[in-house]
Amino acid sequence: GAVVSQHPSRVICKSGTSVKIECRSLDFQATTMFWYRQFPKQSLMLMATSNEGSKATYEQGVEKDKFLINHASLTLSTLTVTSAHPEDSSFYICSATGLASSYEQYFGPGTRLTVT
Amino acid sequence: GIQVEQSPPDLILQEGANSTLRCNFSDSVNNLQWFHQNPWGQLINLFYIPSGTKQNGRLSATTVATERYSLLYISSSQTTDSGVYFCAVSSGAGSYQLTFGKGTKLSVIP
Numbered sequence: 001g002a003v004v005s006q007h008p009s010r011v012i013c014k015s016g017t018s019v020k021i022e023c024r025s026l027d028f029q030a031t032t033m034f035w036y037r038q039f040p041k042q043s044l045m046l047m048a049t050s051n052e053g054s055k056a057t058y059e060q061g062v063e064k065d066k067f068l069i070n071h072a073s074l075t076l077s078t079l080t081v082t083s084a085h086p087e088d089s090s091f092y093i094c095s096a097t098g099l100a101s102s103y104e105q106y107f108g109p110g111t112r113l114t115v116t
Numbered sequence: 117g118i119q120v121e122q123s124p125p126d127l128i129l130q131e132g133a134n135s136t137l138r139c140n141f142s143d144s145v146n147n148l149q150w151f152h153q154n155p156w157g158q159l160i161n162l163f164y165i166p167s168g169t170k171q172n173g174r175l176s177a178t179t180v181a182t183e184r185y186s187l188l189y190i191s192s193s194q195t196t197d198s199g200v201y202f203c204a205v206s207s208g209a210g211s212y213q214l215t216f217g218k219g220t221k222l223s224v225i226p
Contacts, residue, residue, distance in 0.1 A: 032212055038157075043202065043216045091157055097212055103147035103166075105204075105214060107159040 006108035021079045021111045023094030029074035030096035038091040084115040118143045118207045122217035129224050137188040137220045139203030147206040193224045
């Protein structure tokens with residue numbers, strides 16, 4: 001149980017275009033989903049927290065107009081990188097929580113974004 | 117915010133050896149998780165252990181919340197154990213945001 005999927009697993013896009021990444025909880029309802037970013041050989045950094053049906057809360061230094069997050073249902077959150085630039089190239093990972101009486105988070109397999 | 121320190125940063129083991137990874141944190145926690153990140157980037161949940169001791173096969177973990185540290189034990193290591201091990205915590209009532217340590221890179225050689 002507690003499986004989280006992400007799509008796509010890998011994407012290459014041209015500078016200036018937008019890319020959408022989907023995060024789905026497959027076997028539970030995720031009241032809260034999180035988006036992280038990981039640069040090579042570094043740790044994960046939280047970008048934003050999203051609760052179903054409400055606006056995402058962004059961490060300091062994360063541009064909300066650049067990284068659009070939508071959490072329209074209890075099983076789906078999307079991250080759209082708008083007007084992507086090469087410096088946005090990174091590994092993006094989502095996680096979800098929602099199981100009763102637990103703070104445990106379950107992570108998706110990640111999406112590797114390369115902007116050329 | 118809460119600080120998370122992992123040690124050692126790098127560890128090289130001969131196959132079959134045992135190891136202990138440490139995670140220190142600076143405040144009380146409501147969540148502590150250990151993960152193994154495989155070469156493809158997938159984070160594998162190892163333990164959800166805000167306190168106490170758990171075991172799963174060759175792996176076990178202990179969190180001493182009052183002393184603000186957690187230990188991950190790997191016994192009889194195998195080459196497939198190689199990768200980066202992360203400790204992550206959240207702190208504060210109703211707070212789910214995880215703060216990650218910098219990780220321990222484990223290399224198990226045959």
